[in-house]
Amino acid sequence: MSRIAALTPPYAPDIQAQFDRIMRGAPPLTLFRVMAGHDRAWEKFRAGSLLDRGPLSLREREIVIDRTCALSACEYEWGVHVSVFAQGAGLGAEEIRATVLGSADAPCWSSAERALIAAVDAFHHRSTLREGEFAELKTHYDDDQILEIILLCGFYRTVSYLANGLALPLEDKAERFPAG
Known part of the structure; x- marks a missing residue:
């Protein structure tokens, strides 16, 4: 069990949409569910913008x-x-x-x-x-x-x-x- 509780479904519509975009239909990872429960941390985490491909193969x-x-x-x-x-x-x-x-x-x-x-x-x-x-x-x-x-x-x-x-x-x- 995580030291900070993870969100459980059903998720707020905006959080569900973010999970869907990141996870492409798979259930969200525990890390994402913990972070998404804390608006500032989740925003900063996603603002890293390194969840995309970028210039490397x-x-x-x-x-x-x-x-x-x-x-x-x-x-x-x-x-x-x-x-x-x-x-x-x-x-x-x-x-x-x-x-x-x-x-x-x-x-x-x-x-x-x-x-x-x-x-x-x-x-x-x-x-x-x-x-x-x-x-x-x-x-x-x-x-x-x-x-x-x-x-x-x-x-x-x-x-x-x-x-x-x-x-x-x-x-x-x-x-x-x-x-x-």
């Missing part, structure tokens, strides 16, 4: 999100993303496992993906990039993509704080972290 986006959540020990959000997006993003079992247990130089990643994961790791551990890390990222990604990478790291770190801090129960259909 789905695969790149999911690598950033999955790695950020894994580093933040957020099985809740990692599991939701892996179960919903991994197949469409073309992430196989080895790559999914590597988001949690692998290093940036794991052989399953392309050179661009290695730079991406190294950037996520740097933001998680140091909140910045060294010049060489930025230069490597810049060889594969343009400015808009780099800004998106940074924003996704920050947004999903915040999502991880929310899910972990609220002790959200894992979603039934979500994946679980691989055993070490």
Whole structure:
């Protein structure tokens, strides 16, 4: 059970419309139901505007999100993303496992993906990039993509704080972290 109660149906029409838009017909996640019960928090959460695709491919986006959540020990959000997006993003079992247990130089990643994961790791551990890390990222990604990478790291770190801090129960259909 979450430390802050989640909304239960029936939802107010405007909240239901927002859930429908975000979830595309699936039941709303516990995280969304908790946040939507608090107008200011829900507004700020949705104002992040990172629930859309943006300038990264789905695969790149999911690598950033999955790695950020894994580093933040957020099985809740990692599991939701892996179960919903991994197949469409073309992430196989080895790559999914590597988001949690692998290093940036794991052989399953392309050179661009290695730079991406190294950037996520740097933001998680140091909140910045060294010049060489930025230069490597810049060889594969343009400015808009780099800004998106940074924003996704920050947004999903915040999502991880929310899910972990609220002790959200894992979603039934979500994946679980691989055993070490």
